[in-house]
Amino acid sequence: MNQYNILLDPSKMPDAWYNIIPDLPVPFPPPLHPGTHQPVNPSDLAVLFPPGLIEQEASGQSMISIPGEIMDAYRLYRPTPLRRAFRLEKALGTPAKIFYKNESVSPSGSHKLNTAIAQAYYNKISGVNELTTETGAGQWGTALSIACAFFNMKCTVYMVRVSFEQKPYRRSLMQTYGARVVSSPSNETDFGKKILAEQPNTTGSLGIAISEAIEVAAKSGGKKKYSLGSVLNHVLLHQTIIGQEAKLQMESVGEYPDVVIGCCGGGSNFAGISFPFAKDKLRNGKKIDFIGVEPAACPTLTRGLFAYDFGDTGMMTPLLKQYTLGHNFVPAGIHAGGLRYHGIATLLAVLVREKVMRAVACLQNPCFEAAVTFARAEGIIPAPETAHAIRIAIDEALKCKESGEKKTILFNLSGHGHFDMTAYDAYFSGKLEDIVLEQSVIDAAEQCIPKVAN
């Protein structure tokens, strides 16, 4: 009998998040104040974030307890299933074993709810009742809308224009949960107005939408705080519930991965699945190949510059050490909206720099081809972002077919694609462009990156 679903008993759901900072091979490069280039003080962050999250951002503790109210909300959909992809293995004719963690079963349809719940909770207990945020594909905005509904908070979502237009039902979904959704760039902020005046036909970008959401929170006199769906340490921390569960589930069937794969926008779902396994590599030298997958149109980890840069286009965030294509880079309007980000989480940048992990870049059409193969074998329609991870999982499995190796491959199914069918339509009608970023754009990025001594 094939055991497709490897379920974790709810009583075994991990009750602490794993913080990788103490296990890093080099000291964590701190965020810097853009004016002084000195490490930011926690008080510098207080205008945007509540104390609980600021504490987690700089914590040196290995495990951080998950408060009971968050555990309770997690229990709505966690532990999520780990699936052995027997049908995909058969379709590919590979001797490899393929496993995936199915984060698409959350009510929001992706992993993003794991941090949305935590962020709404820490804001609520600090007395904040309204959050602002950005969203690319709409997955993050949906997750935060749900979390705000759970904690009876207001939510405003600045949605990148290209996705706002491509995905009308994502908007309706967020509205159903009570959020206000605004196409970004918008006329609601000074930064949005500036961009609209300069580039009226812009597709928008995550970097621009982040600036708008930050501006609104920063000017609210403490009434509104800002919530980020990826990149920051506390966001990656919250996602480690994924990998910790996956580890217990794999252990329960006597398995351990040789390869761990996730797609990379800001880096949170890849960090979530990989960090608990990376702990074994960092502490005990366990041999595991970690592969982050990004679009060739927005190749941050594979071709970006390792430097301090802003997290947003409007230069409102602290400077973050990362791989970057330049904070004013506007990626092509590819359908994996959640991967259209100029930078990457510092934690992942450091791990790639130190060769603990590696990254590869993929074109759109091969990703959709992989997504369709996966959907026909496993029944789940993946988000275009997730399709990037699936492409490389399939490629790794096909390499095993060639070599006869029986590797165990684990990837994160970060979300479903039920609201991305225009992208699938475009793929089926041959309208998807395969875009590789031109080197001249990357060279130009060097000019806009702040000059920081260290």
Ligand SMILES: Cc1ncc(COP(=O)(O)O)c(C=O)c1O
């Ligand atoms: C389904 C899905 N996967 C992945 C991502 C990429 O984000 P991250 O790298 O933070 O996981 C997104 C972002 O919106 C997403 O919606």
